[in-house]
Amino acid sequence: xxxxxxxxxxxxxxxxxxxxxxxxxxxxxxxxxxxxxxxxxxxxxxxxxxxxxxxxxxxxxxxxxxxxxxxxxxxxxxxxxxxxxxxxxxxxxxxxxxxxxxxxxxxxxxxxxxxxxxxxxxxxxxxxxxxxxxxxxxxxxxxxxxxxxxxxxxxxxxxxxxxxxxxxxxxxxxxxxxxxxxxxxxxxxxxxxxxxxxxxxxxxxxxxxxxxxxxxxxxxxxxxxxxxxxxxxxxxxxxxxxxxxxxxx
Numbered sequence: 477x478x479x480x481x482x483x484x485x486x487x488x489x490x491x492x493x494x495x496x497x498x499x500x501x502x503x504x505x506x507x508x509x510x511x512x513x514x515x516x517x518x519x520x521x522x523x524x525x526x527x528x529x530x531x532x533x534x535x536x537x538x539x540x541x542x543x544x545x546x547x548x549x550x551x552x553x554x555x556x557x558x559x560x561x562x563x564x565x566x567x568x569x570x571x572x573x574x575x576x577x578x579x580x581x582x583x584x585x586x587x588x589x590x591x592x593x594x595x596x597x598x599x600x601x602x603x604x605x606x607x608x609x610x611x612x613x614x615x616x617x618x619x620x621x622x623x624x625x626x627x628x629x630x631x632x633x634x635x636x637x638x639x640x641x642x643x644x645x646x647x648x649x650x651x652x653x654x655x656x657x658x659x660x661x662x663x664x665x666x667x668x669x670x671x672x673x674x675x676x677x678x679x680x681x682x683x684x685x686x687x688x689x690x691x692x693x694x695x696x697x698x699x700x701x702x703x704x705x706x707x708x709x710x711x712x713x714x715x716x717x718x719x720x721x722x723x724x725x
Contacts, residue, residue, distance in 0.1 A: 479706030481506035484558045486551065488512045488541050488598060489568030491519040493667035494617065497693025498565055498700045499523055503532030505701055507563065510554050511536045514568070541568050542589040547597030555605050562609075563704045564602040566595040566639075567617045573628045584631045591635035595642055599657075603650055612655040613704045616643050617696070618715065620663050620723040636661075640715055647713030656712040658703050663719025665691040686721030 485502050489495040491513035499509045500523070509527065511534055513520035520536040527534040535557075539550035554561050570590045572583035595616055606612025621629055622636025640659055647657040664670055664681045670690070673681075682689060699718050702708055717723055 478505060478701075480701070480704060483507045483562040483704070484510070484554065484560055485563035485565065485704070486510045486512060486554055486561060486598070486602070487565040487567055488594060489514070490565075491516045491523055491536075494662065494665060494693045494696050495565075495567040496523050497697040498567060499534065500527060500530075500532075501694070501697035501701050502563070502565075502704065503527040503534055504530065505705075506532075507704075508533040508535075508558065510534070510550075512539055512541065512550060512568070514538070514540050541594040541598055544593075544597050547594065548601045551598060551601035551605070560609060561602055561605050562611065563613045563615070564598055565615045565617070565700060566598055568594050569617065569635075571629070571632050573632065575628055576630050579631065587631040588635050588638075591632070592638045592642070595639055599642075599646060603646070603655065606655045607650060607653045610654050612650075613708075614646070614655065614657040615700050615703050616657070616659040618643070618659045618661045620661050620717060620719045623661055623715075623717070624723045643715065644713045651712055656703075656708070658708075658711060658713070659715045660696060660699050660703070661715055661717045661719065661723070662696050663691050663717070663722040665693060665696060667693065681722075684722060685719070689720060691718065691720060 485507045487499045490499040490511040503509045511520045524534045539546040541547040618639040619636040621633045643659040
């Protein structure tokens with residue numbers, strides 16, 4: 477047994493892409509998953525239906541987790557409804573790519589608030605309950621761009637690098653209460669965001685990846701499931717690159 481059966485997990489930004497894959501994998505492992513979404517109630521309902529059709533349990537909950545009050549309310553509602561929160565996957569994210577000389581202040585602020593501030597918002601709320609439980613898993617989705625940088629993505633890279641520092645610092649704060657905090661740095665993963673990249677750019681990415689392909693949501697979801705399991709109980713403060721070897725440290 478991996479210790480995931482009957483656990484309660486919140487996955488932010490779970491109505492599509494990587495978050496959707498994470499939610500489906502955790503549910504397949506016996507976790508009851510809260511599908512957090514911001515805009516698309518229809519997409520979130522589809523994820524819930526897919527999970528339930530496969531025999532799993534899931535509930536959709538709306539919240540803009542970049543907003544402190546909404547994130548706090550989300551976590552409190554989960555605690556009220558289910559009695560505990562065992563796993564938090566901070567996955568919500570967005571991009572507003574631009575060269576810095578052309579980047580508008582709103583493009584910077586939106587990415588920092590959605591990608592980085594949401595991690596603070598949700599983690600602050602969840603940690604309060606996890607410390608009392610003396611158990612919990614926080615898994616933050618960062619990016620290889622947070623490790624290597626990328627032209628035209630100063631806002632995105634800053635937000636994802638910030639998540640790495642946050643992960644290591646929080647791991648040191650809560651380790652004594654048996655709460656682990658880790659991060660996953662995906663490479664280029666086929667989602668709605670990356671499918672729009674020109675074929676030439678996709679080919680360049682694949683050529684630069686030692687394993688010779690782009691990733692998929694399942695690649696990331698498998699690592700989340702491992703970090704949430706009993707097998708990872710002695711792992712904290714780590715950043716695991718799941719990128720086909722694209723960025724080697």
